Amino acid sequence: MNRLLTLAGVALFTLSAQAQTAAPKPVVFGKVDVADLEMTKCDFEPDANAEVLFNKGDVYYDGSFDIIGEYHKRIKIFNDNAKDEANIRIEYIGGNRLEYITGVEAQTINLVNGKPEITKLDKKLIYTQAIDRVRSVIVFSMPNVKAGSVIEYKYKYHTVSISNFPSWDFQQKIPVKYSELDTSIPDLLYFREVNHVWMPYSKSIHKSEARTMPGNSSLSYNEEKDTRVIENIPSLRDEPFMRSYADNTISLQFNLTSVKSNYGFYKSYSDTWAKVGGIIADDEDFGGQLKRKLKDEEPIIAKAKTFKTDEEKIAYIFNAVKNTMKWDGVDRWYTNDGTYRAWEKKTGNSAEVNIILYHLLKQSGIKEIYPMIVSTREHGKVNRYNTSLSQFNRAVVYIPVDTTKEYILDATSKYNMYNETPDNLLNSLGLYIDKPANTYDMLFIKKEQPARQVTIINAEIMADGKMTGTADISSFSYHKINSCERYKTDGEKKYIDYLRDNDNNLKITSLKMNDMESDTLPLVQNIAFNLELTGSDGNYIYVNPNLFTPIKVNPFINEKRSTDIDFGHRNRYEIAGTYKIPAGYKVDALPKSIRMVIPDQSISFRRVMAEQNGVIVVRYVITYEKTFYEKENYPELHEFYKQMQDMINEQIVLKKA
Secondary structure, rough: OOOOOOOOHHHHOOOOOOOOOOOOOOOOOOOHHHHHHOOOOOOOOOOOEEEEEEEEEEEOOOOOOEEEEEEEEEEEEHHHHHHHHHHHEEEEEEEHHHHEEEEEEEEEEEEEOOEEEEEEHHHHHHHHEOOOOOOOEEEEEEEOOOEEEEEEEEEEEEOOOOOOOOOOOOOOOOOEEEEEEEEEEEEEEEEEEEEOOOOOOOOEEEEEEEEEEOEEEEEEEOOOOOEEEEEEEEOOOOOOOOOOHHHHOOEEEEEEEEEEEOOOOOOEEEOHHHHHHHHHHHOOOOOOHHOOOOOOOOOHHHHHHHHOOOOHHHHHHHHHHHHOEEEEOOOOOOOOOOOOHHHHOEEHHHHHHHHHHHHHHHHHOOOOOEEEEEEEOOOOOOOOOOOOHHOEEEEEEEOOOOOOEEEEEEEOOOOOOOOOOOHHHHEEEEEEEOOOOOOOEEEEOOOOOOOEEEEEEEEEEEEEEOOOOEEEEEEHHHHHHHHHHHHHHHHHHHHHHHHHOOOOOOOEEEEEOOOOOOOOOOOOEEEEEEOOOOOOOOOOEOOOOOOOOOOOOOOOOOOOOOOOOOOOOOOOEEEEEEEEEEEEEEEEOOOEEEEEEOOOEEEEEEEEEEEOOOOEEEEEEEEEEOOEEOOHHHHHHHHHHHHHHHHHHOOOEEEEO
């Protein structure tokens, strides 16, 4: 299947779209100002390791109605921490030569004895690699790169698809001094722009130029030319609980919605999701794999059929595939080698692993079950109004159990559970495929119930300023998944360091992990510990009851935020502790019981403290009622977390009687 809409009916209009005559380029390839070579820091982001000095794309249609893109990028390297910027990757869809790259040139410019010295990249060191049967990448490393270097490269992009107009990212992971996109589109093509631009354009020019068809001056059209420039764009840095780079970068996308001609011909490119679903249902690398028999599949299917309930069948097949198949780390909604070969090798991409899961479940008698394509959190949120398959990067299995319960199964991770939707799929859309009923529909993926974690501490405070006790942590849902993954990946020693939060005064003398392999029971961690209470002397003992809590560190310490906050799922944390006071001591200062709520009521923190019969009782409850906050609401979140952190860490003071 051609995964992008290709040119249809172009012969009906035989029009020639010429490359736009761009405004004079502010930067010429190979000519670098000495001032740029002498730069030591970015003017508007002084701590940056590198800066994009210039980034330009010029995209237009040629005489064959192919899309051409001419690109030129120049980067300043300030220090050795930025040398990875010299490793260049240009990805494209090389399958069936739908896209291809030509004219790659690259060079490094250094200042030597006050003059620019150019080191050109040897073209023999430019490599083309196949990512899979569809995607390819051109890779190269810039030569002679050091602190102070300026690197630049250019290339030409071609696609034979009339609709495959490239998107443009104005923003990068390093600051950008100047970013320009020039587009030239005949008015016979109508594109809908998906605009994710929150900075003002420093230049925005639109021109319409009359054109005539070659060989037929009576037929005319207009060429719509746009120049868009943004300057001094801050870097897009990783921030706690941000979604993907694609969700947050300043960018433009173009979706072809219709084509017309002077002959009255009109073609709509406004696809519906139902149409897109029908296309992939017929695709050999997706729909064609769903019923494909696997080698020696009979024993696993026969075993599944011995279970009485669908729940038991789903659990058995899911764990069998999860433990048998190894995900190769490649995310695609379509298969590469096919399910038969992937099953033989016991390894495959995400589509192969999960279509195998779908097939075995279907064969074992699960009736209402559908393959579904989704986008992972890292790949980006699916836009309902942009009917493009490029928004998806994984296939999973969707099972609607009843009106209140559904399963979304993904066997790529050894730590996923059949009854928990993977958290990296939440708060986005999936497209499920029901070919027999000719139903293809979108589903918003969410987690209704909060993920809970309950911590119970019983401890005795000693007169010598030490504490000994036990902690039982019951982790449900994603808290269980994350803890099991960390424990098995890091090993017990590093996991204990994580529990201690690298506090050298806290010693964990024993740890027992219970029900790690159960999909239906919480993970229960039994911990025995000793704690040196710092600051204590012969007269006073200071106790911080913030032990084994999930809020050890405030993730929102920065005053400003550039991206939205997405927690993924709701949470509820409960911490209950009893602390026996040593003989001869009494409470001198006990934090007050208090409840604090963020202005929109979506997060609450409650602290209860009391002392009775020589025992201090402490209880914290933190609840989250929503998962998403726009960056404009960050000041409220920042202030709430600051106050909550102070309250959680407020000390109990004991005084010698």
